[in-house]
Amino acid sequence: MNNFWLKLKKSKRGHPILTLAPMADVTDGAFREIIAKYGKPDVFWTEFVSADGLVLAPKKGQIRLLEVLKFSKKEKPIVAQLFGSNPANMEKAAALVEKLGFDGLDINMGCPDRSIEKQNSGAAMIKNPTLAKEIIAAAMRGAQKIPISVKIRLGYNQDILEEWLMQILAMNPAMVTVHARTRKEMSKVPARWDRIKDAVKIRDALKSPTLIFGNGDVISIKDAKQKAKQTGCDGVMIGRGIFGKPWFFSGKNPDLKKRLKILIEHIRLFDKLIQHKNFAVMRKHFKAYVEGFDGAKELRRELMETNSAGEAIGVLANFIKTL
Ligand SMILES: Cc1cc2nc3c(=O)[nH]c(=O)nc-3n(C[C@H](O)[C@H](O)[C@H](O)COP(=O)(O)O)c2cc1C
Numbered sequence: 001m002n003n004f005w006l007k008l009k010k011s012k013r014g015h016p017i018l019t020l021a022p023m024a025d026v027t028d029g030a031f032r033e034i035i036a037k038y039g040k041p042d043v044f045w046t047e048f049v050s051a052d053g054l055v056l057a058p059k060k061g062q063i064r065l066l067e068v069l070k071f072s073k074k075e076k077p078i079v080a081q082l083f084g085s086n087p088a089n090m091e092k093a094a095a096l097v098e099k100l101g102f103d104g105l106d107i108n109m110g111c112p113d114r115s116i117e118k119q120n121s122g123a124a125m126i127k128n129p130t131l132a133k134e135i136i137a138a139a140m141r142g143a144q145k146i147p148i149s150v151k152i153r154l155g156y157n158q159d160i161l162e163e164w165l166m167q168i169l170a171m172n173p174a175m176v177t178v179h180a181r182t183r184k185e186m187s188k189v190p191a192r193w194d195r196i197k198d199a200v201k202i203r204d205a206l207k208s209p210t211l212i213f214g215n216g217d218v219i220s221i222k223d224a225k226q227k228a229k230q231t232g233c234d235g236v237m238i239g240r241g242i243f244g245k246p247w248f249f250s251g252k253n254p255d256l257k258k259r260l261k262i263l264i265e266h267i268r269l270f271d272k273l274i275q276h277k278n279f280a281v282m283r284k285h286f287k288a289y290v291e292g293f294d295g296a297k298e299l300r301r302e303l304m305e306t307n308s309a310g311e312a313i314g315v316l317a318n319f320i321k322t323l
Contacts, residue, residue, distance in 0.1 A: 003147045004077050004103050005174045005211055008042060009234055016228035018249060019043040019177075021215060021239030022081045022106070022151075025281050029070050030269040031246065036074040038262060039250030041238070044078040046071065048108050051084030051093035052119070067276040069100055077103035079149065083111060085120035085131060087138035094142025104174070105143050107135060110153040112183050123183040126156040129167040136171040147174030151215075154195055156183045161195055165202050175211035177237050191216025197231040213237050221251045244288025256293055257323050263289045264313050271309035279308060286312070295319070 008017050020027060020035065022045040027035075032044055046069060050057075053065050071078050080102040084090045090107075097105045109132060111122030125132040139148045150173050154161045159182055168176055178199045180191040196214035203212050215237040218224045224236040242248040246262060254262070263285070270282055286303040290296050299319050306312040 001145055001147065002103075003174050005147055005149070008077070009211060012042070016224060016233065017042045017211075017213070017235030018221070018224055019079075019213065019235060019237045020045055020242065020249075021237045022046060022048055022108070023239055024048060025277070026243070026284060028068070028270075028274050028277065028281075029072070029075075030266060030273045031285070032075050032078075033072060033269055033273070034246045034262065034266045035242065035249070036072075038247040038254075039252070041249045042077075042235075043103075044071070044075045045106065045237075046078065046080045046102075048081040048083050048111065049093075050119075050121075051082045051090045052086055054082075054093040054096060055089040064276050067274075069097070069102075070273075071102075079104040079106045081106040081108055081151070082139070083108040083116055083119075083121040085125070085128075085135065087134045090135050090138040091142035094139040094148075098143035098146050102146060104147045104149055105139055106149045106151055106177075107139055108151055109168075110151050110179050110183070112186055123153060123156060126153065126160075126164060126183065129164065133167060133171055136168070136173060140171075149173050149175040149177065151177045151179065153179050154182045154192065158182065158184075159192075159195065161198060162202060165199055166206070169203060169206055169208045169210055172208070173210055175213060175234070177213040177215050179237075180214060180216040193227055193231060196227070196233050200232040211235065215239070217241075221249065244285065244291065257320060259289060260316055260320055264316050267309045267312050267316075279306075282312065295322075 018041050020041040024047045027047055049065050049068050069080055080097045082093055094105055108122055109125040116122035117124040150168050178196055180193055180195050199212050211234040213235040214231055214233045218236055218238045219241050228236055283304055290300045302315045303312055
């Protein structure tokens with residue numbers, strides 16, 4: 001098995017590995033390509049994809065899911081994230097992920113979305129550790145050449161990190177990302193980074209080789225490095241910190257004109273690559289990029305009313321002329 005995580009860990013010589021969090025309808029192929037160009041993380045993640053869907057959906061639905069799993073060489077190393085609670089389907093979907101050329105496969109065990117939980121997947125896994133372990137085993141059977149990782153939370157209603165993490169570590173995944181909040185807390189309270197330190201202790205006490213990554217509320221590279229130092233975790237995953245800032249991992253801040261030009265480039269790529277999604281998906285990005293400068297509010301309002309790449313680019317080009 002090619003455990004790229006261990007190689008990466010060695011090459012970083014004590015510095016944390018920085019990964020891009022999976023974020024549905026945000027970190028699609030277009031945004032990832034922009035991120036690869038303006039500030040590459042050590043590892044990319046896809047948005048999550050249903051293992052059941054990949055195996056069972058009718059042809060049209062499968063094609064749509066395969067669109068989500070498209071990536072370019074510039075995004076390597078890249079990990080595909082799956083969710084699912086049916087071991088047989090997870091095994092087949094994992095084999096597909098390996099065949100598609102991903103460097104790793106991650107299993108989502110933290111998503112609080114009702115539609116995912118109804119399928120006994122995502123955060124619902126916390127309530128059924130026996131099934132969670134079966135799912136990890138199934139993924140390992142399906143994808144034997146790439147490392148399997150798991151993304152978890154501290155617990156469901158209560159923080160049960162000790163027992164929950166121990167169950168996961170018993171399966172020997174290559175790495176575990178701990179989003180330092182319970183399911184009940186959603187993203188409403190500050191992430192409990194002291195618990196990441198505890199996760200590292202639990203791993204060390206078990207003499208487990210699994211890498212531990214922390215996740216939650218990281219706002220800069222400096223912040224990530226500090227948190228890694230304080231907790232001893234092997235890496236840090238960053239999600240919302242990158243909203244509107246594809247240059248995040250470069251540690252630099254381009255000026256406003258450059259920022260808006262990058263947004264134009266992002267819109268063009270979305271238009272070219274992401275035909276399986278509605279243009280409205282870009283609105284989240286407009287809000288995030290267009291913020292914190294004179295005229296931002298008006299520009300944002302204008303952008304929110306656009307319905308196509310051409311219209312949005314026109315609005316931005318006019319604004320850039322005034323700078
Ligand atoms: C819009 C959005 C979509 C998300 N989609 C996923 C997903 O597909 N899979 C997943 O494991 N987590 C998902 N998450 C959770 C993030 O990966 C991350 O754990 C969370 O946002 C906390 O990290 P942060 O504070 O750095 O954003 C999503 C979060 C957001 C805000």
